[in-house]
Amino acid sequence: MSTEQGLFSANLISEAVAKELPEGYTARSLRLSDYDGGFLDCLRVLTTVGDIKKEQFAERYEWMRKSEANYVLVIDDGTRVVGTGALLVERKL
Numbered sequence: 024m025s026t027e028q029g030l031f032s033a034n035l036i037s038e039a040v041a042k043e044l045p046e047g048y049t050a051r052s053l054r055l056s057d058y059d060g061g062f063l064d065c066l067r068v069l070t071t072v073g074d075i076k077k078e079q080f081a082e083r084y085e086w087m088r089k090s091e092a093n094y095v096l097v098i099d100d101g102t103r104v105v106g107t108g109a110l111l112v113e114r115k116l
Contacts, residue, residue, distance in 0.1 A: 027054045030087055031094050044098065048105070053095035055084050061103035 029052030041050045053062065058080045066072050087093035092114070098106035 027056055029054045030084070035094070036096070047101050049099050049101070050096060051099065053084070053087075053097055053107075055081060057097060057104055060099070061105070062097065062107065065097075065104045065107050 031052045033051060036050050036052075044050060054060075058077055063072055063075060063080075087095065092112040094110040094112070096108050096110075097104045
């Protein structure tokens with residue numbers, strides 16, 4: 024298991040929900056290393072994804088991390104990202 028910090032705390036993922044995943048699958052926050060772990064390939068199944076360089080991914084990741092409004096969840100099978108979802112928090116006045 025990687026000790027790499029994700030976009031948000033693992034405490035925000037319900038243990039009850041995580042237990043519903045098939046054996047070997049993990050729900051966790053997006054990590055910078057997911058660029059090489061299949062995150063963009065997973066997105067390509069859902070939509071058109073341009074040619075995003077690693078530096079561009081890192082820049083956007085850092086922006087999302089600092090914004091505290093982007094919660095990108097991934098499901099991995101122990102080797103690759105196989106699912107993803109996002110929650111965007113809109114702050115109201």
